[in-house]
Amino acid sequence: MYVIGLEGTAHTAGVGIVSSEGDVLANVKSVYTTEVGGFRPRDAAAHHAREFPGLIRQALEVSGLSPGDLGLVAFSQGPGMGPCLRTTAVAARTIALALRIPIVGVNHCVAHLEIGRLRTGAEDPVMLYVSGGNTQVIAYAAGRYRVFGETLDIGIGNMLDKLAREMGLGFPGGPRIMEMARRGERLLDLPYSVKGMDVAFSGILTAAKAHLRRGARPEDVAFSVQEYAFAMVVEAAERAMAHLGKEEILLAGGVALNERLQEMARIMAEERGASYHCPEPEFLPDNGAMIAWTGYLMYSSGVRMRIEDTVVRQNFRTDEVEVTWR
Amino acid sequence: MEVIILKRGAESVIILDEWEGFQVVVKRRNPRSYRHPELDKRLRKERMRREARLLRQARASGVPTPHVLDVRDSDLVLEWLPFPTLKEVLGEHRDWACRELGRLVARLHLARIVHGDLTTSNMLTDGKRIYLLDFGLARVSESAEDRGVDLHLIEEALKSAHPGMEDCFREVLEGYREEFPEPGPVLEKLEEIRLRGRYVER
Incomplete structure (x- = not known):
């Protein structure tokens, strides 16, 4: 069986095609970006509406x-921005009705975990999911994927984006901060906020801005923010591993493209005698293949949805999904 | 004297040592090489100091804990209490220990401290008193959520390590109610946390 998956929870319109054997035949995307100003959900949705027809055609072409x-x-049924989700759902319903094929709505966070398992062979990992809006530590327990730790304020990627804007760098901020951090030398003082398995980032952002105002080298600020913020999320993941007795860490989300974060997670795993898993770069940020694959897992374990069940869910919680395929 | 490692945990090692002629327990936080060395050093030092402070505050509030004898860099030097853990002997002492445990946790909470790691292996008993150990995850908090989590941790620990002692937790709650004025919000949170299932055992 071949499955087409549409991702559209935020910036990215993505289309992937996978086979029931787990081969990824296509994984194409288009990312909505703005030169100035922030993210406007309606504009992003308009972007997705414009892009999906071409992306679907392209995915079919690539897959042959x-x-x-x-x-x-x-x-992607949720969680995400309402306008983006609705546009994506309309595109998916259109395909289902036109081709007379079944449709399933997928939880975006669960999809990150499932594509990570597929691509890396991790069996029962603790997933450190770090992206613009999401910062969560997720693992399987008692029939569901559960959030064991998360940000108490803003997502780690949002924090990096805001810092980048403050420094006059563009969007997305993460890659530019990483470049700049390479030339950093001094570790500046910032708040380190881990409470149990939860983290918080707004204090780092405030302190980093204050350092900049006082004339600190932007390179040192970028370096220090990375050292603090990444150590925090890696520690949260480590605590979850200790608490749950799990021996695999899996990275997910766009921020996980950062080499320093990858390095920290790898060292942490090595020190605990655990294994480190990170999928190829194309599967870290939002992508259509993860939706297609998770949709297949759900469908093959008996999940069925009518069109009426495909209403989008902006606040779709990870632990609402009954994991029927494990 | 030979140095004996009592416990090698994820956060720290516990060593039996000698200090000024006394037998003592030294808790040493493990370095984390994924962290920048300066940050790592700073965190270990801060956390040791916080732990020492909270141990002392707990003791001053009527919660038995080992005496803090010294804090040096990232080492905590503690009084050695040669007693079995509650995990090992709860069965013999259940007639008084469950209720007493609830009272102790209430006293801790009233002192604005949440423990964060309440398992029966982090408790010792001499048959008359219960001593709480390992304040490594403890912090100052007055939130019903954090307090509820503390109670839930005990519940889970009893379930997993002491099968057949289900009514022990009921007595823990009785003891908690005795000592904690207006425990309503905390007990409501406990119910909510149970349903959330975030802290379920593996």
């Missing part, structure tokens, strides 16, 4: 399949 070969359509 024709529409008639598709047996299932999956889409």
Whole structure:
């Protein structure tokens, strides 16, 4: 069976095609960005509406399949921005109705975990999921994926974006901060906020801005923010591993593209005698393949949805999904 | 004297040592090489000091804990209490220990401290008193959520390490109610946390 998956919870419109054997045949995307100013959900949704038809055609082309070969359509049902989710759902429903194939709505966070398991072979990992809006430590327990730790204020990626804007760097901020951090030398004083398995970042942002105002080298600020923020999330993940007795760490989310974060997570795993897992770069940020694969897992374990069940869910919680396929 | 490692945990090692002629327990926080060395050093030092402070405050509030004898860099030097853990002997002492444990946790909470790691292996008893150990995850908090988590940790620890002692937790709550004025919000949170299932055992 071939499954097409549509991702569209935030900036990214992504389309992936996977086979029931777990081969990824296509994984294309288009990312909404702004030169100035912040993220406008309605503009992002308009971007997705514009891009999806072309992306779907492109995915079919790359995979060498024709529409008639598709047996299932999956889409990101939530959590995310309402306008983006609704646009994506309309595109998915259109495919389902036009091709007369079944449709399933997928939880975006669960999809990150499942594509990570597929690509890395991790079996029962603690997932450190770090992106613009999300910062969560997720693991499987008692039939569901549960959030064991998360940010108490802003997402780690949002924090990096805001810092980048403060420094006059563009969006997304993460890659530019990483470049700049390479030339940092001095570790500046910042708040380190880990409470149990939860973290908080707004204090770091405030302190980093204050350092900049006082004339600190931006390179040192970028370096210090990375050292603090990444150590915090790695420690939160480490605590979850100790608490749950799990021996694999899996990275997910766009911020996990950062080499320093990867290095820290790898060292932490080595020191605990655990294993480190990080999928290829294309599967870290939001992508369509993760939705397609999770949709397949759900469908093959008996999950069925009518069109009426495909209403989007902006606040779709990870632990609301009954994991029927494990 | 030979140095004996009592426990090698994820956060720290516990060593039996000698200090000024006394037998003592030294708690040494493990370095984390994924962290920048300066940050790591700073954190270990801060956390040791916080732990020492909270141990002393707990004791001053009527919660038995080992005496803090010294804090040096990232080492905590503690009084050696040669007693079995509550995990080992809860069965013999259940007639008084469960209720007493609830009272102690209430006293701790009234002193604005949450422990964060309340398992029966972090408790010792001489048959008359219960001593709380390991304040490594403890912090100052007055939130019903944090207090509820403390109670839930005990519940989970009893369930996993002491099967067949289900009514012990009921007595823990009785003891807590005795000592904690207006425990309503905390007990409501406990119920909520149970349903959330975030702290379920593996």
